[in-house]
Amino acid sequence: MTRTLRTTMLTVGALIAALGLPTGAAHADGTTPRIDLRVLIVSDGGPSTDAIAAELTAAGTPYTEIDLNDSGRTVIDAGFLADTVDGRPRARFQAVVLPNDNPFPAGSAEMAALAAYEQTYAIPQVDAYTYARPEAGLQYPVHGGYSGSLDGAEAEVTAAGKSGPFGYLDGAVPFEDNDPAIGESYAYLSTPVAGADFTPYVEATVPGQSTKGTLVGEYKHDGRRELVVTFVYNRYQQQFRLLARGIVEWMTGGVHLGASRNYFAVHVDDVFAADDRWNTELNCTPGDVDCTDPNAEPDPIRMTTADVDHATAWQTENDFTLDLAYNGAGSVGHRGDNNGDDALADKLIADRAEFRWINHTYTHAFLGCVQDTSVVPWRCATNADGSTQWVGRSDIADEIATNRVWGASAGLPLENGELVTGEHSGMKVLPQQTEDNPNLALALDDNDIDWLGSDNSREPDQRQVGPATTVPRYPMNVFYNAGRAAEQVDEYNWIYTSRAQGGSGICEDNPATATCLSAPLDTATGYAEVIVPLEKRIALGHVLANDPKPHFIHQSNLAEDRIAYPVLDGVLDGYTALFATNTPVVNLRMKDIGAELRRRAAWKTAVQAGDVTAYRIGDTVTVEAPDELAVTATLPTGTTSAGAAFGEAYAGAVSGWTPSAGAPLDFTLPASAALPADESAETAPATKPAPDTKVPDGVSEPVPYTAES
Template structure:
């Protein structure tokens, strides 16, 4: 009778997608609540630092217990778990330790009991392949340049976003970078060891586990026997898999691999590097000092054929480059300018960003009578800055070019502080941005790595590429690279000898571009891509002209990515404003995590997320198959469809929570 009444009520309400709990056929397991937060036992070692960096990149909440601190909290049963509303609660969903012997005695017992009771997993950040972790050591040594392999168990256990092969970094053949122990299973009776990532002895010989799961005593620990640091490429590639395994794919946090490239100065001619006098024509070449310098009107400017090549490249790669333009260059070229005609004809193919009308320096008034230049004490006026912004927008509209007027890249990122000459922003910049409705203004990530507010705008850091603005040919790029990175004795500038952040190289020959510059510059950009950093890169229109030297670098980045990641994990190509949005979300989320604004836990197969503060975007990552619970009636769930977007075999999204807002998800 009761079930008939319930069914009738549901029919009257017209509810669909309802999950009806079945009567228990056996005694139900005790309820457990698992809070979505990780515990990190920190010994200041590299392994722990690598994992903390990955947690930070993804925005996974975690607490740190500093093992080196005097008077630190003692790990007890109460430290790890308690009871809330009559339900046993695990305060942590995963534990990261330096190694299996990081804590001993009563602390080790409390940790083991906790992990056993709540089925909480543990990662040993770096350890020896020994019997304590169910292994024997098959071989140990330097693995630089070797190729690791994600096993089928690894793909099923968190690393499914990778195709399989993962090269170990070998950035400097003269330096040992990655030491590893190849482990062979020696799990005792009643225990198992399952390799997730394997490696092989260089030159042939032993093979073994570098990351694997030791299941024993009712617990699981992922044993890492490969040394890595937060900056190594293979650590970046494997990092997400470690977090996914630890949390069983259910956690707060979000990751994507971003790749956007801005092409500055479109429509302008860029000054050209002089390979004889090692200076830039029209910039720092001195006609009195260098009377035989190349003609001073020699510049580099894209042609209509370069525009067609860009369209072809974009369509073939599935990635758009952002056209950062100066309309004044088009006007100066004349009404019949073929470049302008080609861009306008293909305007639907491009994403456009305002780069000011004529690309003037918008900071202090510069004094070039000395080297390096200095500020005169005067500033470019607000009126002049506003005119450059507005005039370029008006020019674009006159050509029917689609443009978001809230986005801006100033020439040379000028107007923003530039050390050492200009330690503060032009005070006229902020009001000019506000007056013109600018919300996003580019900054140089090599100078400022974090976003900040300038008037109505937020800065968006961009990564410079070492494909120089003043080169269009392979020969010019190699020549300038040699000038900057070789010693005076080798014919270079010697800058590398006096700069602690730089290293001198041997002079590159004709093959240096393909064999040295492309690999190193593409590796730097690739590391940005796989570190969940939304910052765009930038190059210049000159690099798409003549030899089109930017494309080999971009192709190398994309080829490596597509050889490493599955098609279910595509590279994301955000627009300028989208990069700014991600920066803003990440910053706000970091602050919210530190203040514990969000409460999130797993209970009875459901994740409940509650915002205890002001409105906030919350990142969430869940297993494939997770659905939204849109309502609950008499203990019955009303399904609201699949949660989030598919990426890397998971479902993930940023969700907006109002003050005191809540969302419930059913985890499959």
């Protein structure tokens, strides 16, 4: 073993000499190196490196990925990792992510090249998922540690983690257990090797013991720094989503392109109108075209003044604002049926400043093709020549304009450029309507609409519809036709049970998109025990994924049993229990969400095209980007640009967007962001490849969000 270590050290020394630089970030000739703001990900095709790549993609942080399974891949050597630009030494990557602490064969020249590179430029390395072993600064788990599942366990951030890269967390890091029949986690819990310079950041109690073992920690050795992660994860799991920000901040030193925040917005559709109720006997909704019983009468659900009071009190308690998408004809019709009285509208208008408001069209009319409801399901009516009959331009424009005028006369604080059409109609609806109503774009232009709500389950990508840019919205599985929990569960059972169980069988016909319940839910308990936890988990997953898209429910869900609130409370209370006060939920209105999505899309295109260059020299970060492209970055608190403070505070850093004028943008970092000092090499880098680690089914094939889980 001694002979092998000596040989490796000589190899590393030769590589450093080949680079022409001494070890450490400070160089003998006084030249400060240039560090490009790009991450190198070396992947073995596993879920952990994939998860980190997904985090960087979502944030807009540039990276280069090398697939170890690709026989034609780039070889990692000194020339690939570093070179010289304008006479200045350049490190081409600010951080290195490996699938484990050493994914290469014993004596690998590539591992030696990486070790030399990390020593020379003080580049940190993330071991995405590795076995606890001395080469990673930890005892083998057999020495009082643990190897196995952590499903349902609760890890916690240490004091060092809170004062370091995970300071945005409140402490708890719960591990998911969505399906007891499927393993969803695997971890190696251990303690540092005696004498190792190892700082635990996240720990969990060893099962059956009172001692704690490390799950995430920093290991300093031979002039290098590694973030050692000893549990496996995929990009969707809550435990990773909670720690992802800290992993990125650690490996970049809090200096990187891209930004990540936790967003949550809720749109409430059909305000002032009423939503028809699900009929538990007929298993359909009277008033809908597919409820064909001639004796079925619609049974409307509509908010009351008490529901408005509850909504405003809930907003105050949660420091959160709901977006109300309104239909003015709902109030006009109610007044016509009640001698001019509409206590709900009077109350909402009196309290209008408590909410944000969105034009949802005047009557909630269907604005796509003319619907032929003589058949079930409906189809698009056609002209004599077989062409589609479309709702006309003036009809669409009137729906938009009349509702806007009604809202303005009521004093609603509107953003006139925002619109959500009834049922997202006008845009294509498969299978009946395979294209947008061609009159929709013209009517949007007539009314100066900039932002158009769309259904994320149909169209997850933002696109243009005439002058308007879509804002995809997540539909919550809290049904529009349910005001009571028992109704919600009854309809849920109808949709998600087999025909043999008395259900619709939709889940049998569409196994790729729906999973049948093993048995119908109890209508008395199923909502609280199954549906609420599931919907909370799905929505919170979006919040933790740096996803600004809004969710939408309906006014019926704020009425009667007020079934939306347990889900919304679950999301916000769950979030508060996990995050520090420096990392609040970001609650944007529709136009700001649209702008964020559009900026991200432009940024992603420019980064992938290689049109953005960014690097750090000492305390200065320089970004070169195309003219008019908004540049996004996350930098330490106290960073300035052109003498002014940069960004907005979030999660212990500052981040934001800065417009580019085509000339280089310079950011001056505070003294606290100094690069690590040179560390002497005390031990040799690892030469033994990391052993194989276990990946359970729930990680390699993520446990789906189903009604059963």
